[in-house]
Amino acid sequence: MSTDNLLVSVKNVHKVYQRGNERIDVLSGLNLEIPRGDFLALMGPSGSGKSTLLNLLAGLDRPSEGAVNVNGERIDEMSESQLARWRAGAVGFVFQFYNLLPVLTAERNVELPLLLAPLSGAQRKKHVQTALAVVGLSDRGKHYPGQLSGGQQQRVAIARAIAADPTLLLCDEPTGDLDRKSEDEILELLQALNQQHGKTIVMVTHDPHAAHRARRILYLNKGVLGTEPVE
Numbered sequence: 275m276s277t278d279n280l281l282v283s284v285k286n287v288h289k290v291y292q293r294g295n296e297r298i299d300v301l302s303g304l305n306l307e308i309p310r311g312d313f314l315a316l317m318g319p320s321g322s323g324k325s326t327l328l329n330l331l332a333g334l335d336r337p338s339e340g341a342v343n344v345n346g347e348r349i350d351e352m353s354e355s356q357l358a359r360w361r362a363g364a365v366g367f368v369f370q371f372y373n374l375l376p377v378l379t380a381e382r383n384v385e386l387p388l389l390l391a392p393l394s395g396a397q398r399k400k401h402v403q404t405a406l407a408v409v410g411l412s413d414r415g416k417h418y419p420g421q422l423s424g425g426q427q428q429r430v431a432i433a434r435a436i437a438a439d440p441t442l443l444l445c446d447e448p449t450g451d452l453d454r455k456s457e458d459e460i461l462e463l464l465q466a467l468n469q470q471h472g473k474t475i476v477m478v479t480h481d482p483h484a485a486h487r488a489r490r491i492l493y494l495n496k497g498v499l500g501t502e503p504v505e
Contacts (some may be wrong), residue, residue: 366435
């Protein structure tokens with residue numbers, strides 16, 4: 275694959291945790307390449323390392339061995355302060371349970387990650403309005419999370435994730451807490467972000483219905499990636 279088209283490169287990554295005297299190998303020599311504009315679904319049983327891999331791509335965790343390169347930068351070698359600045363503009367994270375602050379309006383929730391960026395108040399406001407428009411919630415900016423449905427709350431969470439116009443969007447079970455109608459709406463939104471707005475998306479999911487909305491599916495089992503599910 276051309277390096278110009280390669281957004282993510284994970285090379286020979288191991289992730290090991292120690293629990294007392296027990297060694298737990300979560301990822302075992304994992305290799306992964308993600309081109310720009312990809313929409314990748316990651317599937318696999320609980321405990322297979324999917325969320326660990328997502329956290330490595332987000333710079334929220336570091337590999338025990340190996341290299342994690344995103345957009346030409348070795349994020350596993352960055353300091354904590356460098357990582358914080360990098361995450362503020364390069365990556366957006368969408369969680370299963372929205373992680374919205376109930377005391378803040380939708381607009382204020384979306385604005386939160388922008389407070390880490392060198393933007394004026396007027397610039398932050400423009401970013402927030404654009405992000406809410408993209409997710410179809412321009413008329414809900416003054417509402418609090420408790421006044422929104424689950425699907426609307428997840429849309430706000432997606433708006434927060436894209437407010438800084440990140441290159442990479444990481445989604446950890448983004449439809450796992452939604453009914454099927456809301457799930458389909460969120461999946462259509464993710465597809466639109468990928469196809470129309472050029473966002474590269476990595477989505478962890480247990481749901482084959484959700485996974486098949488992606489451009490491709492990879493399966494993680496016992497720390498190893500493959501193209502076929504393990505029975």
